[in-house]
Amino acid sequence: MAKILEITESSYFPTFKASLQDVVGALIEVQDIDLHLRPLQHHIEILQEMEFSKIPVFIPALFHTICLIWSHSKHYCFPVRIIVLLQEFCNLLIKQAIVFLSPEELLKNEIEESWENIQICVKNFRAFKDCFLKHKEKLVTYYTNLDDCRYWDFPLSMVFTQFDRFYNRLLQLEDLFVTMQEFQKLEKLEFGGMKGKMLSGQISEMNHDFLECCKVFKESTYDPLDYNCMDFENDYNAFKEKIVDFDRQLGTILCAAFNDCSGLESAFKLLVVFGAFLERSTIMEIFSPKYFTLLEMFDQELDRCKYLYDQHLERKDKRAPLLNKNMPPTSGNLKWAKELKERIEIPWSNFKLIYHTNLEGPEAGIVYQKYMEMLTLLDEYEEQIYLSWASNVHMICQFNLDQPLIKRNNETGFLNVNFDRQLVGVLREVKYLQMLNQSDIPDTAAAFFEKRETLTKYVGTLELMVKWYNKLKQTVLEVELPLICSELEAIDTQLKAGEETMTWQSKNCWCYIMRVKDMVHDLTSRVQKTKENVGTIQLLMKTWSECPMFTRKDNKKDYLMYLDDREDRVAKRYKLIKEAGATIHILIEENRRLLKADVVTDSWKAYLEYIDDMVLDGFFNAISCSLEFFFESTEAVLKPSPLFLSQMILNTSEIVFKPSLDKDAADGFYDLVEGLVSDIYKMSAQMKRVADHLQMDNYQIDMEDIPDLLDIRQEIMDRVLEIINKAMEYRNAFEVFSYLWVDDRAEFMKHFLQYSHVLTAEEIGTHADEGVPECPPTTEQFKEQIGIYENLYIQINKFEDGRIFENWFKIDIKPFKITLLNTIKKWSWMFKEHLIHYVTDSLNELEEFIKMTNKGLSKKVKEGDYNGLEDIMGHLMAVRDRRTITDELFEPLKE
Numbered sequence: 104m105a106k107i108l109e110i111t112e113s114s115y116f117p118t119f120k121a122s123l124q125d126v127v128g129a130l131i132e133v134q135d136i137d138l139h140l141r142p143l144q145h146h147i148e149i150l151q152e153m154e155f156s157k158i159p160v161f162i163p164a165l166f167h168t169i170c171l172i173w174s175h176s177k178h179y180c181f182p183v184r185i186i187v188l189l190q191e192f193c194n195l196l197i198k199q200a201i202v203f204l205s206p207e208e209l210l211k212n213e214i215e216e217s218w219e220n221i222q223i224c225v226k227n228f229r230a231f232k233d234c235f236l237k238h239k240e241k242l243v244t245y246y247t248n249l250d251d252c253r254y255w256d257f258p259l260s261m262v263f264t265q266f267d268r269f270y271n272r273l274l275q276l277e278d279l280f281v282t283m284q285e286f287q288k289l290e291k292l293e294f295g296g297m298k299g300k301m302l303s304g305q306i307s308e309m310n311h312d313f314l315e316c317c318k319v320f321k322e323s324t325y326d327p328l329d330y331n332c333m334d335f336e337n338d339y340n341a342f343k344e345k346i347v348d349f350d351r352q353l354g355t356i357l358c359a360a361f362n363d364c365s366g367l368e369s370a371f372k373l374l375v376v377f378g379a380f381l382e383r384s385t386i387m388e389i390f391s392p393k394y395f396t397l398l399e400m401f402d403q404e405l406d407r408c409k410y411l412y413d414q415h416l417e418r419k420d421k422r423a424p425l426l427n428k429n430m431p432p433t434s435g436n437l438k439w440a441k442e443l444k445e446r447i448e449i450p451w452s453n454f455k456l457i458y459h460t461n462l463e464g465p466e467a468g469i470v471y472q473k474y475m476e477m478l479t480l481l482d483e484y485e486e487q488i489y490l491s492w493a494s495n496v497h498m499i500c501q502f503n504l505d506q507p508l509i510k511r512n513n514e515t516g517f518l519n520v521n522f523d524r525q526l527v528g529v530l531r532e533v534k535y536l537q538m539l540n541q542s543d544i545p546d547t548a549a550a551f552f553e554k555r556e557t558l559t560k561y562v563g564t565l566e567l568m569v570k571w572y573n574k575l576k577q578t579v580l581e582v583e584l585p586l587i588c589s590e591l592e593a594i595d596t597q598l599k600a601g602e603e604t605m606t607w608q609s610k611n612c613w614c615y616i617m618r619v620k621d622m623v624h625d626l627t628s629r630v631q632k633t634k635e636n637v638g639t640i641q642l643l644m645k646t647w648s649e650c651p652m653f654t655r656k657d658n659k660k661d662y663l664m665y666l667d668d669r670e671d672r673v674a675k676r677y678k679l680i681k682e683a684g685a686t687i688h689i690l691i692e693e694n695r696r697l698l699k700a701d702v703v704t705d706s707w708k709a710y711l712e713y714i715d716d717m718v719l720d721g722f723f724n725a726i727s728c729s730l731e732f733f734f735e736s737t738e739a740v741l742k743p744s745p746l747f748l749s750q751m752i753l754n755t756s757e758i759v760f761k762p763s764l765d766k767d768a769a770d771g772f773y774d775l776v777e778g779l780v781s782d783i784y785k786m787s788a789q790m791k792r793v794a795d796h797l798q799m800d801n802y803q804i805d806m807e808d809i810p811d812l813l814d815i816r817q818e819i820m821d822r823v824l825e826i827i828n829k830a831m832e833y834r835n836a837f838e839v840f841s842y843l844w845v846d847d848r849a850e851f852m853k854h855f856l857q858y859s860h861v862l863t864a865e866e867i868g869t870h871a872d873e874g875v876p877e878c879p880p881t882t883e884q885f886k887e888q889i890g891i892y893e894n895l896y897i898q899i900n901k902f903e904d905g906r907i908f909e910n911w912f913k914i915d916i917k918p919f920k921i922t923l924l925n926t927i928k929k930w931s932w933m934f935k936e937h938l939i940h941y942v943t944d945s946l947n948e949l950e951e952f953i954k955m956t957n958k959g960l961s962k963k964v965k966e967g968d969y970n971g972l973e974d975i976m977g978h979l980m981a982v983r984d985r986r987t988i989t990d991e992l993f994e995p996l997k998e
Contacts, residue, residue, distance in 0.1 A: 218280035354389030434535030644721025684790030
């Protein structure tokens with residue numbers, strides 16, 4: 104079309120040509136811009152999709168791309184276009200920040216979380232602007248021809264107006280959260296000292312006010328990221344004013360707490376606690392004068408340390424104890440000096456951490472000079488102490504290491520390890536000096552210390568060997584010494600070398616120590632084992648005397664002697680002794696092997712007699728224990744509970760006891776006690792004699808001949824006889840009632856019915872020729888006899904059920920009492936039964952009489968029947984005669 108217009112020379116050609124050129128130019132421009140802006144698509148996607156905290160890594164690449172576009176694009180190298188591009192990226196960053204911070208939750212979340220997110224945004228925004236300024240400065244590096252370079256000379260406000268306003272709002276939020284975090288520490292602040300409670304209360308009130316200020320933001324409904332919102336600005340400014348007031352209050356409280364501090368340590372602790380608050384300008388201004396006071400306190404501490412130093416030197420000159428007794432002298436003095444240095448170095452190091460103009464003036468210079476002088480004195484003291492020790496250590500080590508290994512006490516024969524205390528002192532000094540990081544330890548001492556494990560092994564082994572040897576010498580018995588005499592002499596021969604020639608530096612020292620130790624240990628362990636066996640023997644025999652062979656029932660003091668299991672008790676005790684005896688003989692044989700003794704030697708026989716005497720003591724204790732039980736249980740003075748019981752029983756013709764109290768009775772009480780005592784003595788016959796060369800089978804003969812046991816046995820049996828005599832006297836007191844069980848009741852009743860009483864010998868003699876006239880008893884006499892027996896029953900029933908003699912022997916008379924009461928009742932019943940039979944027979948007779956009379960009187964008499972009338976009159980006369988007899992018959996029943 105252009106060619107047609109040109110050929111036709113149309114008037115539209117120039118206009119069409121200009122339009123065509125503009126279109127072509129615009130197309131070229133668009134293609135150029137599209138080509139150069141296309142790489143930004145990747146960066147935009149990164150900014151939109153990448154985690155917001157990782158964006159700073161990609162910002163340099165973004166600006167590098169923008170710079171390349173600026174320097175290479177012919178149509179995009181104009182400020183108006185680059186400004187728009189940069190503004191878009193600023194807006195994109197703001198948009199991503201808003202999404203990341205979530206403004207509706209920003210002030211309501213935890214302060215730490217919100218503060219961390221704000222920090223990330225501030226970091227990203229600062230990185231973006233810094234990167235822009237950096238690439239603006241090095242923009243020339245993107246041109247090969249400097250004349251073609253075009254600078255970004257447009258005002259920054261054209262790009263960063265909104266960016267800066269949003270960034271400033273982020274800074275305000277950051278300051279807000281930082282302040283909140285700092286003042287949150289108020290809740291944990293506590294003070295000690297005299298004013299601690301008061302100051303803590305003030306802090307608590309301030310913390311409450313601060314939380315109220317924070318509540319304004321947490322309850323707000325506005326968008327804190329909207330920089331056009333003035334509500335946040337107003338709340339923020341009010342908050343800052345309140346914080347200034349809090350700073351003044353904190354400064355005042357800090358000064359009061361500082362004045363209450365007891366010393367430097369507490370003062371520095373206070374500064375550490377208030378560390379973050381001290382950086383606040385208002386608090387720093389209020390607290391500044393206290394730094395001079397802190398300097399004065401340190402100056403006084405230096406004076407105190409100088410006084411302690413002078414006192415220490417004075418005690419040293421007087422040779423007074425300087426340190427704890429458990430600390431070596433040299434290292435102890437060095438440790439003291441280092442601790443004194445730490446006492447002034449630690450505060451000075453704390454001063455170095457405080458940056459304030461008040462600590463940089465002439466006053467601080469004077470204190471520093473005193474501090475250096477004190478350090479110099481302590482350094483010189485350390486050097487003097489150390490050199491004094493180092494100069495003598497070589498001689499101490501050399502002399503003492505050439506001494507024999509052991510020493511013997513000539514008086515006691517006991518051994519001691521000859522490792523001088525000076526050597527122990529050197530080892531301790533080197534150990535503590537190394538702990539103090541002392542580097543120039545003398546070679547001799549260092550070499551000696553290197554051998555400490557070896558020497559410790561030597562000394563430890565020798566101490567053990569010496570301990571065994573001395574214990575052996577100290578504890579060996581006179582009867583054991585002849586049995587180990589030869590082995591002991593061999594050990595002493597070996598020890599001679601250690602006492603004279605063998606030193607701590609000898610080559611074969613360890614071999615010698617182990618050889619001697621093994622010899623001593625072998626003998627000591629064998630002798631110790633024999634002693635343990637002897638101890639086992641004593642323990643075995645101790646079980647024999649742990650409790651008596653016979654005891655009360657259930658071992659309760661109020662119960663009688665329980666003899667139902669006598670045979671079982673005796674069998675168990677004898678079995679125990681037999682088993683223990685067999686074990687004792689086994690242990691003795693083991694001792695013979697351990698002591699390597701010959702059975703035919705006198706020394707071994709003496710040892711057997713020693714054990715034999717021990718067994719004798721064991722049996723003595725066992726028998727004594729059981730006899731003492733009887734002795735104490737029958738001792739009236741001790742007021743024991745009854746131990747034995749005997750029942751008094753009424754036989755047909757006599758009163759007897761069960762068990763019998765007849766001394767000669769085979770199963771009597773005396774025989775019972777004597778049998779129990781005999782069972783106790785027979786314990787000593789259950790074990791074979793240890794010293795068999797004495798030609799005695801067991802120990803019973805020896806036990807029976809021991810005077811102490813004989814005295815106890817005799818006293819027990821004498822007490823038994825005494826009790827038997829008292830019990831027999833008690834029995835005889837009941838003989839007055841013997842007629843009740845001796846007299847024949849039938850014979851007595853026969854005489855009573857004939858003569859109304861039992862005939863006496865005098866009455867029988869008087870009427871020997873004509874016989875005693877009969878006199879039947881009256882009812883009153885029957886009543887009198889029955890009354891006698893009823894009263895006697897009441898009397899006997901009131902008698903005691905038992906009697907205790909000497910507190911330990913009880914007679915149970917209940918069986919006797921019951922039998923006697925039954926006998927009395929039989930006597931009484933005999934009379935009652937006779938009366939009952941008499942009345943019964945009379946009533947039967949009366950019944951027959953009544954029947955016959957009724958039968959006779961029931962007959963009808965006819966007129967003129969004189970015989971019938973005579974029969975009737977006879978019956979009536981019989982009734983009249985019978986009346987008196989019948990009345991007398993019922994008189995006893997009425998009474």
